[in-house]
Amino acid sequence: MRKEVKSLVIVILKDYPSIDKKLKSRKFELMHPLHKRDENVGGGRAINRPWTYYDDMLITIDQDRYMHRLKREKEAIDLVLKDAGDCTQKIIKECYFNPNHKTIKNLVTTGKIWCSTTKAYKLRDQFIADVAKVLDLDVS
Numbered sequence: 828m829r830k831e832v833k834s835l836v837i838v839i840l841k842d843y844p845s846i847d848k849k850l851k852s853r854k855f856e857l858m859h860p861l862h863k864r865d866e867n868v869g870g871g872r873a874i875n876r877p878w879t880y881y882d883d884m885l886i887t888i889d890q891d892r893y894m895h896r897l898k899r900e901k902e903a904i905d906l907v908l909k910d911a912g913d914c915t916q917k918i919i920k921e922c923y924f925n926p927n928h929k930t931i932k933n934l935v936t937t938g939k940i941w942c943s944t945t946k947a948y949k950l951r952d953q954f955i956a957d958v959a960k961v962l963d964l965d966v967s
Contacts, residue, residue, distance in 0.1 A: 828952075828955070828956055828959065829965065832959050832964045832965060833952075833955055833959075835964065836955045836958050836959050836962075836964070837923070837955065839900050839904070839958070839962075840904065840919065840923040840924075840955075840958070841923050842900075843900075843901070843904050843923065843924060844924050844926075846897050846900065846901045847901075849897055850894060850897050850898065850901075853891065853893055853894050853897070854888060854894070857887050857888050857891060857894075858888070899962065900962065903958055903961040903962050904958060906961060907954060907957045907958050907961055908954075910957075911950075911954055911957075912950070914940050914941065914942050914947070914950060915950045915951070915953075915954050917934070917939060917940050918931060918934065918940060918947055918950060918951050918954075919951070919954055921934055921939065922934070922951070931944060931947045931948060931951065932944055934947065935947055
């Protein structure tokens with residue numbers, strides 16, 4: 828796997844716990860856009876223009892690329908994490924999802940995971956490769 832792809836997946840994994848908050852924030856931004864103040868005081872205004880604020884807002888939320896990317900990343904991690912073993916899940920949760928990041932060596936020496944350090948690194952790398960495949964990143 829290329830180093831750039833691995834680094835990107837690691838960044839996505841570290842960002843995973845805050846994805847729900849970012850989705851909620853982005854949806855709020857799209858529902859409450861900032862409008863410029865109309866400087867055309869006393870200017871003409873269309874009287875019979877249809878008011879499509881809610882239709883436009885729903886279309887904007889549905890077509891937002893950032894929200895789709897976040898949802899796709901969350902679904903990919905959930906899918907791969909669900910299929911991963913207990914040891915792999917513990918490695919990913921403790922090393923990437925936990926705010927007090929721990930190292931794999933620390934997990935092995937404290938006995939939180941029951942495998943060797945080499946096996947733990949292989950499990951982590953396999954998980955990262957699986958997430959990259961689900962996200963259609965170049966794994967070669």
